[in-house]
Amino acid sequence: MTARRSTPWSRMWLAIGFAFLYLPMLVLVLYSFNESRLVTVWAGFSTRWYAALWQDRQIIDAALLSLRIALLAASAATLLGTLAGIALARFGRFPGRGLFGAMITAPLVMPEVITGLSLLLLFVSLAQLVGWPEHRGALTIWIAHVTFCTAYVTVIVAGRLGELDPALEEAAQDLGATPLRAFLSVTLPILSPALLAGWLLAFTLSLDDLVIASFVTGPGASTLPIVVFSSVRLGVSPKINALATILIVAVTLAAVLALWLAGRQAARRRAGAMPAAM
Amino acid sequence: MTAFGRRLRLLITGIPFAWLLLFFLLPFVFVVKISLAEAQIAIPPYTALLARVDGHWQWQATLENYAFLLSDRLYLLAYLNSLKIAALSTLFCLLLAYPLAWAIARAPQPARNVYLLLVVLPSWTSFLIRVYAWMGILGSNGYLNRLLLSLGLVDSPLPLLRTDFAVYVGIVYTYLPFMVLPIYTSLVRLDYRLVEAARDLGAPAWRCFASIVLPLSRAGVLAGCLLVFIPATGEFVIPELLGGADTLMIGKVLWQEFFNNRDWPVASAVAILLLALLLLPMLLYYRQQAADSAPGRTVAGG
Incomplete structure (x- = not known):
C-alpha cells in the first residue's frame, strides 16, 4: 500500500465540501444569539430567544x-432490526427471503409521502374492519x-x-457451547457497538420525522417537527434558530461521545482485551 | 438441528417478518383499494368498493382517478418536473460528492475518520432544520442577498428563495452525505497501486481516472445516485419550504390532494403512479444492495 497524502487539490475540495455543509448551520447558530426580531439583521448579542423558547409550552410539550416516541421507537426497532439482521445474515435461504430482503431495502429509499399515506390508510381501514x-x-x-427504523437497524x-x-x-x-449460547456470549458482545449505532440512528430518524408523522397522527399529538414545520412555513423566526442551535449542539455532543467511546474500545481491543470482557 | 433450534429460528425470522408484512406491505393493498374508490364527504372520505345496491352486491371499483391523473396536464407536468429536478439534483450532488469522497479516501489516518464523521454529522441533525437554514440564507432579506448588496455586486435583492434554484440547493445540501458515503466506501477499497502502475506506464491522469478509478467505483456511484434520486423524486419538505408556488413536484401534489382537498382516492392514485415510476430504480437499488451484501463483500453501514 502506498502512503496516502493530501494534495493541494484534495485539500481544496475538502474545504469547499465542508464549507458548503457547515456554513449554513454556523450562520444559524450565530444568529440565534441575535437581539433583533429581524432574523437576518445583527443587533447585538442576546439569549432572549432561548428564554422565549423555554416559555413556549407548545414547543416544550x-x-x-417526540423524545418519548423516539426512545420507544428506537428500542423496538433495535430489537426487531437485530432479529431481522440475524435472519438475513445467518439463516441462508429460507422461504420468503427475497420478499423479506425487499421489505428491508424498500423503506430506505421509499418517498416519505408514500409511506405516510399508506400507513394512514392502513390505520383507517383497520379501525373500520376490526376497530383497532x-x-x-x-x-x-x-x-x-x-x-x-427497523430497516435501517x-x-x-x-x-x-x-x-x-x-x-x-x-x-x-x-468447546461445547450450544449455538444459542455461542451467539449470546461471543457474537452479541462484539455486535453491541453496531446495536448502539443502530439505536442512535433510529432515535435521530424518529426524532426528525415530519412527513410520516403528519399523515398518521391524530388530534392532540403534535411532535416537534410538526410544530416546527407549521411555524417555519410562515417564515424564519429567531425562536426556531435557538431551537435549531440546541439540536445541532446536542447532536454534535452525541457524535463526539460516540467517537470517544469507539476510540476507547478500539484502544482496549489493541491492548488485547477479550471481546467477551467488553 | 434440534427442534428447539428450529423453533428459535422461526421465531427470530417470524417476528420482524410479520411486523413488516402488517405495517409495510399490507398498507399498499389499501392504497390500491382506495385509489379505485370515489371520494365522498363522509368518514372515511371514500366509497366502498363493494356496495349493496337494490338488494344485491355490486362491484364499484373505478379507474376514474387514474384516467383523471393521466388526462390532466398539471399532474403529468408534476411527475415530469419531479423526475427532472431529482435527476439534475442527483447529478449536481455527484459532481460535488465524488471529488470530496476521493479526497477523504486518499487522506491519511486519523484525519480520514474525522473527515468521514464531518460528512455524516449533518445528516444526524434535523433534516427540517437544514432545509430551514437555507430559508434564512436565500430570502430577499437573507444573509446572501445582504452580503451581495453590501459588496455592491447587485443593486437590488436577487429572487433566490421560492425558486427552482433554491430547491436544487436544498436537495444537494441535504442529500450530499448519502452520495459521499457509498462512493467513499468503493474508493477506499480501491487498490491505488493500479493507478500508480498506470502512471508509471505513462497514462495521463484523466486516463487513469476514466479507465481505472471510475469503473472500480461504479457500484458506489450507482448506490449513491439511487439513494439521492429515489427519495428526491417524492420530496415534499424541500419544494414546500424553498420552492415557489409554481414549483410543481409530485410529493407536494400528493400532500395537497390529501391535506388540502381531502381527496384520498386521488392522493392514493398519485402515490401508486409515483411508486410505478420509481419501481425500476428501486429494483436496481435492491439488486445492488443484494450483490453488495453477498458473502465476501462488506457492507457500508447505513
Missing part, C-alpha cells in the same frame, strides 16, 4: 412527546417509526454480522 386502532396519535406514530446489524469471522462462534461451539 411537542419536544417531550381506536385513535390515531402517539401509538400510530410509534408503529410507523418502528417500521421504517437491520442493514447495520446484517452488515456487521457479515464482516464477523464465523470461526469465533465455531470455536465456542467446538
Whole structure:
C-alpha cells in the first residue's frame, strides 16, 4: 500500500465540501444569539430567544412527546432490526427471503409521502374492519417509526454480522457451547457497538420525522417537527434558530461521545482485551 | 438441528417478518383499494368498493382517478418536473460528492475518520432544520442577498428563495452525505497501486481516472445516485419550504390532494403512479444492495 497524502487539490475540495455543509448551520447558530426580531439583521448579542423558547409550552410539550416516541421507537426497532439482521445474515435461504430482503431495502429509499399515506390508510381501514386502532396519535406514530427504523437497524446489524469471522462462534461451539449460547456470549458482545449505532440512528430518524408523522397522527399529538414545520412555513423566526442551535449542539455532543467511546474500545481491543470482557 | 433450534429460528425470522408484512406491505393493498374508490364527504372520505345496491352486491371499483391523473396536464407536468429536478439534483450532488469522497479516501489516518464523521454529522441533525437554514440564507432579506448588496455586486435583492434554484440547493445540501458515503466506501477499497502502475506506464491522469478509478467505483456511484434520486423524486419538505408556488413536484401534489382537498382516492392514485415510476430504480437499488451484501463483500453501514 502506498502512503496516502493530501494534495493541494484534495485539500481544496475538502474545504469547499465542508464549507458548503457547515456554513449554513454556523450562520444559524450565530444568529440565534441575535437581539433583533429581524432574523437576518445583527443587533447585538442576546439569549432572549432561548428564554422565549423555554416559555413556549407548545414547543416544550411537542419536544417531550417526540423524545418519548423516539426512545420507544428506537428500542423496538433495535430489537426487531437485530432479529431481522440475524435472519438475513445467518439463516441462508429460507422461504420468503427475497420478499423479506425487499421489505428491508424498500423503506430506505421509499418517498416519505408514500409511506405516510399508506400507513394512514392502513390505520383507517383497520379501525373500520376490526376497530383497532381506536385513535390515531402517539401509538400510530410509534408503529410507523418502528417500521421504517427497523430497516435501517437491520442493514447495520446484517452488515456487521457479515464482516464477523464465523470461526469465533465455531470455536465456542467446538468447546461445547450450544449455538444459542455461542451467539449470546461471543457474537452479541462484539455486535453491541453496531446495536448502539443502530439505536442512535433510529432515535435521530424518529426524532426528525415530519412527513410520516403528519399523515398518521391524530388530534392532540403534535411532535416537534410538526410544530416546527407549521411555524417555519410562515417564515424564519429567531425562536426556531435557538431551537435549531440546541439540536445541532446536542447532536454534535452525541457524535463526539460516540467517537470517544469507539476510540476507547478500539484502544482496549489493541491492548488485547477479550471481546467477551467488553 | 434440534427442534428447539428450529423453533428459535422461526421465531427470530417470524417476528420482524410479520411486523413488516402488517405495517409495510399490507398498507399498499389499501392504497390500491382506495385509489379505485370515489371520494365522498363522509368518514372515511371514500366509497366502498363493494356496495349493496337494490338488494344485491355490486362491484364499484373505478379507474376514474387514474384516467383523471393521466388526462390532466398539471399532474403529468408534476411527475415530469419531479423526475427532472431529482435527476439534475442527483447529478449536481455527484459532481460535488465524488471529488470530496476521493479526497477523504486518499487522506491519511486519523484525519480520514474525522473527515468521514464531518460528512455524516449533518445528516444526524434535523433534516427540517437544514432545509430551514437555507430559508434564512436565500430570502430577499437573507444573509446572501445582504452580503451581495453590501459588496455592491447587485443593486437590488436577487429572487433566490421560492425558486427552482433554491430547491436544487436544498436537495444537494441535504442529500450530499448519502452520495459521499457509498462512493467513499468503493474508493477506499480501491487498490491505488493500479493507478500508480498506470502512471508509471505513462497514462495521463484523466486516463487513469476514466479507465481505472471510475469503473472500480461504479457500484458506489450507482448506490449513491439511487439513494439521492429515489427519495428526491417524492420530496415534499424541500419544494414546500424553498420552492415557489409554481414549483410543481409530485410529493407536494400528493400532500395537497390529501391535506388540502381531502381527496384520498386521488392522493392514493398519485402515490401508486409515483411508486410505478420509481419501481425500476428501486429494483436496481435492491439488486445492488443484494450483490453488495453477498458473502465476501462488506457492507457500508447505513
